[in-house]
Amino acid sequence: MFRRGLAFALIYAxxxxxxxxxxGRRTGAPQVEVAVDSKHIQRFAVFxxxxxxxxxxxxxxxxxxxxxxxxxxxxATPSFVGVEIDEFSLEVLGRRxxxxxxxxxxxxxxxxxxxxxxxxxxxITVWEAAGGGLFSSGGASSPGSxxxxxxxxxxxxxxxxxxxxxxxxxxxxRSQQEVEAIIVEQLRGKSIEPxxxxxxxxxxxxxxxxTGEVSQSARVPLTLRGDKVMDVIASAGGFKTPVHETFVSLxxxxxxxxxxxxxxxxTPRENIYVRPGDVVTVEHTPQTFTxxxxxxxxxxxxxxxxxxxxxxxxxxxxGIEDQRADPAALFVLRYxxxxxxxxxxxxxxxxxxxxxxxxAYHLDMRDPxxxxxxxxxxxxxxxxxxxxxxxxTEAGKVLKLVSMLxxxxxxxxxxxxRLK
Numbered sequence: 001m002f003r004r005g006l007a008f009a010l011i012y013a014x015x016x017x018x019x020x021x022x023x024g025r026r027t028g029a030p031q032v033e034v035a036v037d038s039k040h041i042q043r044f045a046v047f048x049x050x051x052x053x054x055x056x057x058x059x060x061x062x063x064x065x066x067x068x069x070x071x072x073x074x075x076a077t078p079s080f081v082g083v084e085i086d087e088f089s090l091e092v093l094g095r096r097x098x099x100x101x102x103x104x105x106x107x108x109x110x111x112x113x114x115x116x117x118x119x120x121x122x123x124i125t126v127w128e129a130a131g132g133g134l135f136s137s138g139g140a141s142s143p144g145s146x147x148x149x150x151x152x153x154x155x156x157x158x159x160x161x162x163x164x165x166x167x168x169x170x171x172x173x174r175s176q177q178e179v180e181a182i183i184v185e186q187l188r189g190k191s192i193e194p195x196x197x198x199x200x201x202x203x204x205x206x207x208x209x210x211t212g213e214v215s216q217s218a219r220v221p222l223t224l225r226g227d228k229v230m231d232v233i234a235s236a237g238g239f240k241t242p243v244h245e246t247f248v249s250l251x252x253x254x255x256x257x258x259x260x261x262x263x264x265x266x267t268p269r270e271n272i273y274v275r276p277g278d279v280v281t282v283e284h285t286p287q288t289f290t291x292x293x294x295x296x297x298x299x300x301x302x303x304x305x306x307x308x309x310x311x312x313x314x315x316x317x318x319g320i321e322d323q324r325a326d327p328a329a330l331f332v333l334r335y336x337x338x339x340x341x342x343x344x345x346x347x348x349x350x351x352x353x354x355x356x357x358x359x360a361y362h363l364d365m366r367d368p369x370x371x372x373x374x375x376x377x378x379x380x381x382x383x384x385x386x387x388x389x390x391x392x393t394e395a396g397k398v399l400k401l402v403s404m405l406x407x408x409x410x411x412x413x414x415x416x417x418r419l420k
Contacts, residue, residue: 063292063293063386063388063389064388065326065329065388065389066326066328066329066331066388067329069082069329069331069360069362069388070082070362073346073360074346077350078348078351079358080333080351080357080358080359080360081341081344081346081347081348081351081357081358081359081360082346082359082360082362083344083346083359083360083361083362084361084362084363085310085332085361085362085363085370085373085374085377086373089344089361090373090376090377092340092343092344093340093377093378096340098259098263099257099258099259099263100257100259100270101229101248101250101257101259101264101270101272102269102270102272103257104250104255104257105250105252105255105257105272106272107269107272107273108273108275109226109273110206110222110226110273110275110276112224113175113176113177113224114175114200114203114206114222114224114276115172115173115174115175115205115206116155116171116172116173116174116175116176116179116200116205117155117172117173117204117205117206117276118155118156118157118159118172118205119154119155119204119205120154120155120200120202120203120204120205121152121153121154121155121200121201121202121203122152122153122154122155122161122171122179122198122199122200122201123149123150123151123152123153123198123199123201124149124150124153124161124163124183124196124197124198124199125147125148125149125150125196125197125199126147126148126150126163126183126187126191126194126195126196127146127147127194127195127196127197128146128147128191128192128193128194128195129146129192129193130146130192130193134164134165134187134190134191135147135148135191150163150164152201154202155171155172159171159172159173160172163183163186163187165186165187165190165191166183166186166187167186169182169183169186170182171198176198176199176200179198180196180197180198183196183198184196203221204219205276206221206222206276207219207220207221207222207276207277208220208222208227208232208274208275208276208277208278208279208280209278209279209280210232210233210235210236210280210282211279211280211281211282212281212282212283212284213239213240213241213246213282213283213284214233214236214237214238214239214240214282215236215237215238215240216236216237217236218235218236218237220232220235220236222274222276226273227273227274228271228272228273228274229248229250229264229271229272229274229280230264230271231274232274232280233248233280233282239261239282240284241282241284243261243262243265243306244260244261244262244303244304244305244306245284245285245286245287245302246260246261246282246283246284246285247259247260247261247282247283247285248260248261248264248280248281248282248283249280249281249283250272250274250278250279250280250281251278251279251280251281252275252277252278252279258283260306262306262307263306266306285381286302286303287302287303287308287380287381288300288301288302288303288381288382289301289303289308289313289379289380289381289382289383289384289385290382290383290384290385291313291316291317291385291386292384292385292386292387293325293386293387293388293389294320294321294324294325294326294387294388294389294390295314295317295318295319295320295321295325295385295387296317296318296319296320296321297316297317297318301313301316301317303379303381304316307378307379308378308379309374309375309376309377309378309379310332310363310373310374310375310377310378310379310385311371311374311375311377312379313379313383313385314330314374314385317385320365320387321387324389324390325387325388325389325390326387326388326389326390327364327365327366328364328365328366329362329387329388330362330363330364330365330385330386330387331360331361331362331363331384331385331386331387331388332360332361332363332377332379332383332384332385332386333358333359333360333361333383333384333386334358334359334361334380334382334383334384335356335357335358335359336356336357336359337355337356337357338352338353338354338355338356338357341357341359344359361377363377
């Protein structure tokens, strides 16, 4: 609409320009007609202003107005949920369950006896009560050696190892003590009062894999006393990134839980025992939020700490610009799980059926209680902080454009009046 109105205004001006009248003649010079007519210029200025106002929908802006946001949330078929930041919404958000390692996996220490597994390396030593037996190096009358150490063996895929005179022994899934008893039983009657000692020299089945942003990724063997998440990370050299920008993911079987390191440090119960086969991944993921609209800075900003409140986010964004901002139209945009959104009365059944629902939290900064609410409202990773422009700001843009377009015509009127 704006372009059509402006084009029509320019055509109208060109037609009017042909109706000019001669202002004078200089000696030896041809007669000059000046395309200036006060009535037509005035009409042209009014027409241009009307065209600009009609096309105000294309005036540059930083985003939707506060009224349009509220109207969109209250429409018959809203695409997002509008929620006021008040005592009720703050209470609902306060009940939100944060990701938890303990809640996902519990906290159960591994058994005190670690079972032998495929790939483990075993060393077996057999003793006899007297010389002259199967494992003695001398004769019957010689004291000789009363023990023999079988070379180190790796537990095969069938879960067994070989012991001379005892044959293949199934060891996978059994403890060292159980394997020792089986070997003694197999040698009974063949050797002189046999005794056996089984040592796991290389344990690969009772390990935790630690990878990611640690000093050295490694497979960390678990001790019999039990090891926790922070223990195995320390064994891999510790974190390489700032704590408030670091997350830990624990994968066990087909489940994965991810929590910030700060939560583990602040809540010792989250530092749970790991189990054989777990994978601990350390990730460097700075938490950020996007700032848009009438603020001091339109950019992506980092939290710079484990947590951030809305009050602090406004400060990081350089505050609200009092020259163009609508203080009654501050919004925080994010996706919330349906379990949270379904508690808000403004949620429609269609939106509540989604797993993740877009929500626009609204705060009126003209309310004296707003700053206290902003201090209690926690920002989340990838939130959008948006402040709409004030209505007068948009009107000022229109007037500026009108002034730019009509100024030449006004100057022409002034020149004509002086010439008269």
